[in-house]
Amino acid sequence: MAGAFSTTYRTLIRRNAVYLTSIFAGAFAFEVAFDTSTNRLWDTWNRGRQWKDIKHQYLGAAEEEDDDE
Numbered sequence: 581m582a583g584a585f586s587t588t589y590r591t592l593i594r595r596n597a598v599y600l601t602s603i604f605a606g607a608f609a610f611e612v613a614f615d616t617s618t619n620r621l622w623d624t625w626n627r628g629r630q631w632k633d634i635k636h637q638y639l640g641a642a643e644e645e646d647d648d649e
Contacts, residue, residue, distance in 0.1 A: 592602050627633060 591598075593599050623630070
């Protein structure tokens with residue numbers, strides 16, 4: 581346990597610039613992962629009820645009406 585802490589301290593925490601950079605990089609990576617996973621979860625729960633799922637029904641009908649005129 582002490583070896584892991586000393587390794588972490590030497591590589592990340594010892595210098596302030598590296599410490600802050602690792603915090604910001606970790607926060608950015610977490611944000612991207614969280615956004616991606618919540619968007620996939622939302623799309624799964626709402627499959628068939630979103631515009632991207634049903635737009636072909638309405639756009640196809642509008643094109644057919646334009647052809648009749």
